[in-house]
Amino acid sequence: MENSQWTQRYGPTALVTGASSGIGEQFARLLAQRGFDLVLTARREPLLLAIKEELEREFGISVTCIVCDLCDPDQVGHLTQEVLRLDIGLVISNAGYGVAKGAYLDIPPDALEAMYRANSLAPARIARALLPVMVAQRRGGFIFTGSIEGDAVFPWSTAYAASKAFLHSLVQGLWYEVRDSGVDVLLLAPGATDTEAPLKQGISRDQLVGIMSPAVVAEQALAHLGVAPHFTPGLSNRLFIGLLRLLPRKWSIALSGYGMQRAIGKSRSA
């Protein structure tokens, strides 16, 4: 699609959650290049404001920043009310994070629940609020960032993988339900991507296989919107998930668990 066709199809305004860094920041840049006005949200306001200043100057678009902690249902409610007032044609529901990799039973219950709210419940609520408007207008698009971990079982990352599995099931079900309504829905399931996220979960960069740049991940995701319900960037990621799905379940879980435990151990000893 030409840049101008993007705003005709999904414009005038795009919402990007988790826009302060990583894949979300790259989505914001690519959509600014295509002429979208943007609503950017995350918790780190100074980063959002710096991106706003740069994109407005470079692309002559308008950027609104809304500070929101997706772990807090009241703040998610406020966010959806605010964006319902705007003419949002494209939503990139990208924000998310993982608690430190390791044993599920070592993670405090409050930390688990906060992650489930940010990774699973907040995107579900944003979808429930904004999709009806798009369906009524018979135009719009939604990209949700999951993870390859949402497509299989990953011991030692059990809670994060489960939070993404919820999203994968929800989004692909929605894709089917709205497929004739003029609204495109895509589940993006990246593998290792070169952002702040892996290190925050205790995995060092040298343990990441087939690591991809966040700009490439975002660009490829946009190219798959309206083409498929699900997209995993990177051939090695697609092969790995394909293998896990082919193997007998016990072997598949053992293989992903072994790989995760090894990456955690090597990251800790580095």
Ligand SMILES: NC(=O)c1ccc[n+]([C@@H]2O[C@H](COP(=O)([O-])OP(=O)(O)OC[C@H]3O[C@@H](n4cnc5c(N)ncnc54)[C@H](OP(=O)(O)O)[C@@H]3O)[C@@H](O)[C@H]2O)c1
């Ligand atoms: N990097 C990878 O290897 C990888 C692989 C598969 C999937 N993913 C997924 O890709 C998405 C983007 O992550 P990334 O890799 O780009 O990492 P990142 O640079 O850490 O970006 C995460 C974004 O989500 C926002 N965020 C996190 N917790 C939030 C909360 N409670 N409320 C509101 N915003 C929150 C962060 O903003 P603030 O901190 O400013 O709030 C940031 O903008 C996530 O959903 C992640 O699970 C990443």
